[in-house]
Amino acid sequence: MCFPFTRCYSEITPIIQVPEFVCGICAYIIQPDEEIFELDCGCIHHLYCLMDELEILEECPLCEDELVMSDVLELRDLRQFQMEKELSS
Numbered sequence: 001m002c003f004p005f006t007r008c009y010s011e012i013t014p015i016i017q018v019p020e021f022v023c024g025i026c027a028y029i030i031q032p033d034e035e036i037f038e039l040d041c042g043c044i045h046h047l048y049c050l051m052d053e054l055e056i057l058e059e060c061p062l063c064e065d066e067l068v069m070s071d072v073l074e075l076r077d078l079r080q081f082q083m084e085k086e087l088s089s
């Protein structure tokens, strides 16, 4: 049994006071004002990056853990919500 959470961050983030999270999809550092989504494995990505890649994404780009169905469904819901919001504005 391994721990994806530790695996995700230990290699990228040295122990500093404010950890910087790098999105596994676009590889940019996630800014504090950006919307994020934490996957079941504990990795954090941009919400919009995940929504963009949702159809082709089968695993977490950072730790390569398989995506859990609940995350996929939640992202689909969020994307649907986003699309409806854009349509109505």
Ligand SMILES: [Zn+2]
Pocket: 023, 024, 025, 026, 027, 028, 045, 046, 049
């Ligand atoms: Zn991103």
Ligand SMILES: [Zn+2]
Pocket: 004, 008, 039, 041, 042, 043, 060, 061, 062, 063, 064, 065
């Ligand atoms: Zn992960």
